[in-house]
Amino acid sequence: MTTVPPQEPLAPPKFAAVAEGGEAPAPEARSRGERAALLLASGATFLAVLDTTVVNVAFADLRASFPTQPLSHLTWVVTSYTVVFAALLAVAGRVADVIGRRRLFVWSAVLFTLTSLLSGLAPNVGVLVGARAVQGLAAAGLIPSALGLVLAHTPGPRRPAAIGTWGAVGSMAAAVGPSLGGLLVDVWGWRSVFLINLPIGLVIIAATLRGLGPDQPTGRRMPDPVGTVALALGLSGLVFGVTQGSEWGWTAGSVLTLLIGGGVLTVLALVLSRRHSSPAIEWTLWRSRTFAATNLTSVLFGASMYAYLLSSLLYLNAVWGYSELKAGLAVTPGAFSAAIGAVIVGRRVGARFQWAAVLAGSALFGASCAAMYLLLDTEKQYAAVWLPIGVVAGVGIGAALTGISNAAASSLPPERFAAGTGLLMTARQVGGALGIAVMAAILEHAGMFGPTGYLRAFLASAICAAGAAVFAVAIRARRTAA
Numbered sequence: 001m002t003t004v005p006p007q008e009p010l011a012p013p014k015f016a017a018v019a020e021g022g023e024a025p026a027p028e029a030r031s032r033g034e035r036a037a038l039l040l041a042s043g044a045t046f047l048a049v050l051d052t053t054v055v056n057v058a059f060a061d062l063r064a065s066f067p068t069q070p071l072s073h074l075t076w077v078v079t080s081y082t083v084v085f086a087a088l089l090a091v092a093g094r095v096a097d098v099i100g101r102r103r104l105f106v107w108s109a110v111l112f113t114l115t116s117l118l119s120g121l122a123p124n125v126g127v128l129v130g131a132r133a134v135q136g137l138a139a140a141g142l143i144p145s146a147l148g149l150v151l152a153h154t155p156g157p158r159r160p161a162a163i164g165t166w167g168a169v170g171s172m173a174a175a176v177g178p179s180l181g182g183l184l185v186d187v188w189g190w191r192s193v194f195l196i197n198l199p200i201g202l203v204i205i206a207a208t209l210r211g212l213g214p215d216q217p218t219g220r221r222m223p224d225p226v227g228t229v230a231l232a233l234g235l236s237g238l239v240f241g242v243t244q245g246s247e248w249g250w251t252a253g254s255v256l257t258l259l260i261g262g263g264v265l266t267v268l269a270l271v272l273s274r275r276h277s278s279p280a281i282e283w284t285l286w287r288s289r290t291f292a293a294t295n296l297t298s299v300l301f302g303a304s305m306y307a308y309l310l311s312s313l314l315y316l317n318a319v320w321g322y323s324e325l326k327a328g329l330a331v332t333p334g335a336f337s338a339a340i341g342a343v344i345v346g347r348r349v350g351a352r353f354q355w356a357a358v359l360a361g362s363a364l365f366g367a368s369c370a371a372m373y374l375l376l377d378t379e380k381q382y383a384a385v386w387l388p389i390g391v392v393a394g395v396g397i398g399a400a401l402t403g404i405s406n407a408a409a410s411s412l413p414p415e416r417f418a419a420g421t422g423l424l425m426t427a428r429q430v431g432g433a434l435g436i437a438v439m440a441a442i443l444e445h446a447g448m449f450g451p452t453g454y455l456r457a458f459l460a461s462a463i464c465a466a467g468a469a470v471f472a473v474a475i476r477a478r479r480t481a482a
Helices: 032-065 076-099 101-121 125-153 156-188 197-211 225-248 253-275 283-287 289-318 324-348 351-375 382-410 414-446 451-481
Strands: none
Touching (some): 076 125, 076 225, 101 125, 125 414, 156 382, 225 253, 289 382, 289 414, 289 451, 324 351, 324 382, 351 382, 382 451
């Protein structure tokens, strides 16, 4: 990656409106700021999403480094990151729209890089878990500010293509994580999965400071601190309770405390947001029926996708006997097909038909999960069964995620891009936590060393994807009615 040359601070771009159902005007050449925003946002998003999956394959090496630590403690290396990430996305998006997307982006990139260094040098599990939690906070700031930068610097006719590219990078990061993590751990050990972030992070920070001018002030106020704390703690409790429910027991006092307490605090945050002049959650965004429908779709598709991604790796490892590295490489073709699906939707599908991209992508992905349920067994049939199904599933993932992002962006005013992105990503992460919890409950009941539990998890993913396809139709109906 090369450093983007300096330029004058950018004024807020004036966007050309595209009439519903009409043809977009011919796009002009991309400006330097537009190219820089897309490149830097994609790089930061790749890092943030990569770190949600890249650590999964490092558990064996972590146990070798910390042999006295139980496995349940080591799982916090993943959980602390994902819980904080999910809990603070909505808040971070709101903050980005107030203090400036570039400012939050730079601060988050600096914090992400520093905590990556601390994670890679951690002398014990406590320091590692703490560093990962702060890294999750940084990732929560990166994602909405990154997409907010892309949308703010990209004229309306080119936004779908830009979101397609940004989505392709995110899709690839989620799917490439296991194979890249397996390779890094196999060659250099678990610390390398964190230290690899350092050079990339430093380049992103330097290039952002040189290549993007500061945001124009919006004049908006910081969100209600009481509602913000209630929202962060509430979502943390809900996500953590759902994540640990299968391990600790759904009737355990700690799980019930997390779920009930998290639910009460989240409701409190919602109530306070209805009454506050500068709310933690912008209810007014959900007045757009398109945006509300994309949020519901994002919950269902997130549940389906995250359960599928983890079930796939576990199936290859536990049932087919693949090593962590081989399993990661086996799912990599799906990462590239996801990128292809995202780019096709971003560049070829008009704003009026993004709902159709979500429907088609969800249907393709759901059909792939159903095919895995029907066709997979203990017999290893990678080339004949797994590979073609995985490629089709990847296309569905890329198409659906990009369509959801495009549909949501089309319903938001420019000054609320980051806040809307934060809410949309929160919906996906919460859905992902629910999907993984359902998968864990299925495996707990059916067992982890035979195919039955994994096949049922694939069926559950297919059902959730079908639900996402249904809400894709609702996106279209609501756009028409709006």
